[in-house]
Amino acid sequence: MDIKKIREDTPCGNIYMNHASTSVPPLPVTEAAQEYYRMIMKYGATSRQAEEMTACICGRAVQNMAEFLHADAEEIMFVPNGTVGIDMAARGLRFKKGQNILLDSMSFVSNAAPWIEAAGLYGLEIRYIPAVLPGYLDLEELEHLIDENTALISVTHAANSLGVLQEVEKIGELAQKYGIPYLVDAAGTMGAVSLDVKKIGCDFLTASGRKYLRGPSGTGILYVKKEMTEKLKGYVPAWNSGNWDYQRNEFTFHGDIRKLEFGEKNFPGIFGLSKAVEYIGEIGGMQDVEARIRKLTCYLFEKLKVIKGVRIIGPEDASCRCGTLGFVMAGKMCGEIAAYLNQNGVGMMGHHFFCPGVTELFGIEGTARLSVHYWNTEEEIDLVTELLENMQGESYGET
Structure with a gap:
């Protein structure tokens, strides 16, 4: 992996370690998004040339994501x-x-609120899968919660405040054993770890494009297993989600995944997202990306754990994470840590991250979160941890 070339593609002026929120797209991704606007400026958005080029690039984007x-x-x-x-x-x-x-x-919250609303609409019961220290879902208890009325299992691949990878393939085996639809929220892992929906055994997988995949903001994907698509209701009656019979005054949703369409697409975003997938292949592929992120995560873990007063939240084994580490520091609020690092040129966050189950499990108000990507460096990690040491030294009156 040519880090020098990758850094040239990413002219970011700060030390940036907030990829679990929004990463920095490489120049080829931003250029791909701009390609759409250059095209419609040249030909007009509804010209034959523009429509044919858009259809071709969007078709390639679907194929790229499917292969990914x-x-x-x-x-x-x-x-x-x-x-x-x-x-x-x-x-x-x-x-x-x-x-x-x-x-x-x-x-x-995004993997809770839609199900809570559905529970209110249809008279369903929400059963929470308990987590146990140091941050894993209790799979034995999960199986005990399953009964003949279980309609869905929905899990997050890695909580955004922890980065701890859950055993999604084992959960998939349980879902298939009992014939239960299964959704995986991979917002924090797509682009950081290899994803294979067949191995996971999920019926749905969702993710944002702007995080570890380094795609444009306002993009994301939904994978729906073909057999499940046929069972779903349509999403929004729209010109591209079904057929309108004017004479009979009827609207019928398509039978395939097009039933989930809801009008105009974000074509610039799709152009950029497709390039984000291609870019991973150009720099070495997901195996190299995953190995590089794991290496940097372990390095960051080792540097953090020796800082006086720092407690890393979650397992001691850094290799089970997707690039994200949450920590607390004695005598400091997580927002205070983030503000200090931000003022010193480090992009990161401190928050509860809308994950009340995490804060409750660990007995904390929130975490300071550092999330590294393949284009970060050991030297940047050294600078960040030195800043944290200085901050903590000031608290203890050290010079």
């Missing part, structure tokens, strides 16, 4: 963000009163 996830092209839908993808699944499933949903207790 080991899915089929007819199982991929581009969405504005991962939240919308989850909402599509929640509104599409045909629930019955008295059924229950098993929900990851460490989820971000």
Whole structure:
């Protein structure tokens, strides 16, 4: 992996370690998004040339994403963000009163709110899958929660405040064993770890494009297993989601994944997202990306754990994370740590990250979060941890 060339593609002026929120797209991605606007300026948005080029690039984008996830092209839908993808699944499933949903207790709010709303609409029960220290879902208890009325299992691949990878393939085996639809929120892992929907065994997978994949903001994907697509209700009656019979005054949704379309697409975003997938291949592929992120995560872990007063939240084994580390520091609020680092040119965050199950499990108010990517360097990590040492030294009156 040519880090020098990659850094040239990423002219970021700060030390940036907030990829779990929004990463920095490389220049080829921004150029791909701009390509759409250059095209419509040249030909006009509804010209034959522009429509043919748009259809070609969007078709390639679907194929790129399908190959990236080991899915089929007819199982991929581009969405504005991962939240919308989850909402599509929640509104599409045909629930019955008295059924229950098993929900990851460490989820971000976006993987909770759509199911809570569905529970209110259809008379469902939400059952939270408990987590145990040092930050894993309790799979034995998950199996105990399953009964004949379980309609869905929904989990987050890695909580955004921890970065701890959950055992999604084992959960997939349980879902298949009992014939239960299964959704994985991969917002924090797509682009950081290899994803294979067939190995995971999920019926749905959602993710945002702007995080570790380094795509444009306002982009995301929803994978729906073909057999599941046929069972879903349509999402929004629109010109591209079904057929309108004017004479009979009827609208019928398509039978395939097009039933989830909802009008105009974010073509510049799709152009850029497709290039983000291609860019990973150009710099070495997901295996190299994953190995580089794991190496930097372990390096950051070792540097953080020796700082006086720092407590890293989650497992001691840094290799089980997707690039994200959450920590607390004695005598400092997480927002105070973030403000100090931000003022010193480090992009990161300190927050509860809308994951109340995480803060409750560890007995904390929130975490200071550093999330590294393949284009970060050991030298940047050294500078960040030196800043933290200086900050803590000031607290202890050291000079």
